[in-house]
Amino acid sequence: MNKNIYQIVTDRIIEELEKGNIPWERPWTGVRSGAYNRISKKPYSIINQLMLQHTGEYATFKQWSECGGHIKKGSESEMVVFWKIYQKEEKSKNGEVVKKAIPILRYIPVFHISQVEGVEPLKAEELHQTEPIEEAERIMADYIQREGIKLEKEKSNEAYYSPSLDKVHLPLIEQFPEVAEAYSTYFHELTHSTGHSSRLNRFAGGSGSAAFGTETYSKEELVAEIGAATILNMLGIETKHSFRNSAAYIQNWLQVLKNDNKFIVSAASRADKAVNYIMGQEVIS
16 A cells, blocks of 8 residues: 555544544434434434333433423323443552542442323434546445455444454445445445454454453454544545544443553554555555
8 A cells, every 4th residue: 555645644634633523424314223212313322222111212211301292191101221421530559540430330220101191203314426436436345256255235223344254244325314424334344344263353253253342342443443444545536524523432442441642553554464465555563
């Protein structure tokens, strides 16, 4: 890969991070399924899905009131649980004050839309008229065919790479209002796939993958996002919004790594090899 592009993208990411906190936005329109919150439109966690009695819209008493709704007389609330992290200061053995994160389980009462008067159900989310980009599609198709990777595209809430199945699962391009965000997501997952044991072998234990939230997992997320940002830059389809969203995503994972920017350097080096691999170019160890 052109080292100038590689260096420019990495330097720009670091420059963006130094500006401060950047909010991340999921780039595609989701498919609302199961039980989800009326306001955020996000599905509840698996444990809450099991606890709630209905599918569809839920909200707190206050949220329904702000929507203009009224809880029907005699309605009983259900409960959703969540973890709240509290920071507690403690003294270490050498007398230094350290902060310790303590997770505490909390709950909040919610009501299903069937228990509410004065509001209409949310309309189904619409697809966008997002047109594919020929060169991006060619690069993806060449890589997937060359490596024999399983590709699954469907209208869904999920984008992921499964090392055990060597499968990439992607939302439809029409779920993305911006085409650059679509390919940012697509190349993110394809960059993950280069870590398979039959390719660049980045994952712990060979063909497996690291546990969510671990340092290894966090580093791999940096590799995938830097790789995606680099490919978009090379193709000339990067936008200000897509780049800023990539920086925001990287920022979130750096927080897991205690905001240590040195991890960007090692992740960028791995991303360089991953991009070369996707492009069918020589990968120098």
